[in-house]
């Protein structure tokens with residue numbers, strides 16, 4: 396289900412870009428998908444202006460998830476970076492990019508995650524940055540591990556990082572997941588495959604970038620995010 400609203404200059408993503416809210420193979424969507432038609436709420440000033448979420452909300456270690464504690468996080472260090480773009484490839488500056496992820500063993504630092512993989516006392520798995528004038532963002536983190544999640548027999552999530560972004564308005568929030576190239580777990584993952592268009596699925600997969608690696612320190616993966624238009628990154632949540 397997509398909410399298409401008549402906003403000036405708005406270009407909807409082609410059909411098949413976003414997952415349906417209820418996808419048979421992804422069991423928990425059946426419980427939380429709305430059972431009634433959406434009510435379209437007219438956009439007023441609050442919805443089409445702001446949010447102003449940058450400035451002093453960002454802490455000095457928020458961009459580096461490997462150094463947020465007394466010791467260094469365990470695992471393969473990676474830089475995850477890219478640009479946030481609007482339709483027509485325009486940069487989206489000053490936008491809040493937040494990530495959350497499992498540790499190198501595939502375990503979240505969360506009370507509800509009781510999979511018996513080790514927790515890392517030096518890794519919480521949350522980060523946030525604001526894009527610069529050219530729409531660039533960059534995090535240093537740890538490559539997350541895959542984990543089993545009980546959706547179906549022997550179900551494993553491919554390694555992924557969750558992203559939340561705000562565009563130029565609260566109504567442009569995007570929640571998505573970034574994957575890593577050539578993951579052998581894609582074929583059996585209903586969350587990845589709930590995006591109908593195979594080309595749109597590819598836009599959730601980062602690319603390895605040797606030039607962006609930090610020698611003797613960290614590998615690098617590029618993930619550009621497009622908030623609107625034909626090349627839109629798939630969203631997880633209801634959207635414009």
Ligand SMILES: O=C(O)c1ccc(O)c(O)c1
Pocket residue numbers: 423544552586
């Ligand atoms: O929606 C869920 O149930 C669910 C489960 C496991 C995940 O890794 C996830 O991203 C979502």
